Amino acid sequence: MITSVLAGFGLGLSLIVAIGAQNLFVLRQGIRREHALAVAAVCAVSDAALIAVGVSGLGAVLQAAPWLVDAARWGGAIFLGGYALLAARRALRPSGAALRIEGDPAAAGGAPGGAVATRTRLAPVILTCLALTWLNPHVYLDTVFLLGSVASTHGALRWWFAAGAATASVVWFFSLALGARHLGRWLSSPRAWRVLDGIIAVVMLAIAVSLVLG
Known part of the structure; x- marks a missing residue:
């Protein structure tokens, strides 16, 4: 049992730590201290649901209907392209006010005139x-197909494997959301946020292009 849990945890963690649209969004919300825990919870619960689909054998249904993955691929590409444009716009035409982190003296003076960015x-x-998670076909390939296939090799212990993989998602997303809060002091100026949004725009656009190219 412990071996299956650890195997699931290790594989699950290795699949989600790579830089991607979902992780960048959690990172940005964590830095802004804006609904970060809610975002982490949505990501973790979504991963758990997809892992359960794969382990239960329902992944075979998706394999029998490849158009579902294609629909997610094109929908994800369009959404990520739009998100990249919004991030690029923030980078090129900033609002002029950096986010003041409540209770963080290092960030208190970052915004000109003490301005506070509008919270979403x-x-x-x-x-x-939800869109960044469920419109990403890589999520289905990793959590449903790959984890589901590996879990099947654990036989009766496959649900323990799934529990380990789901735990990895919880640990990763909440660690990312909470750890990002400490980066706020270095991102208290409009220039720093422009750089961050520029990086987000490039990565999101690159992922969108990769989805279009298949």
Whole structure:
């Protein structure tokens, strides 16, 4: 049992630590201290659901209907392209106000004139997180097909393997969300946020192009 849990944890962690759209979004929300824990929870629960689909054998249904993955691929490419344009716009035409982190004296003076960036409501943030997760075909390939296939080799212990993989998602996303909070002091100026948004735009656009190219 312990071996299956650790195997699932190790493989699950290795699949989600790579830089991607989902991780960058969690990182950005963590740095902004804006609904970071809610975003981490959505990512972890989504991963757990997809892992359960793969381990239960329902992944075979998706393999029998490849158009579902293709639909996610094109939908994800369009969404990521749009998100990249928004990030590029923030980088090229900043609002002129950096986010002041409450309780962080290092960030208090970052915004000109003490301005505070507008916080985004929870609903749009959650919807964006769901889109970045469920419209990414790589998520299905990793969590449903790959983890599901490896889990099947553990026989009766496959659900322990799934538990280990789901735990890896919880540990990673909450660590990323909470750890990113400490980066706020270095991103208290508009220039720093322009650089971050520029990086996000490039990565998101690169992922969108990779999805279009298959």
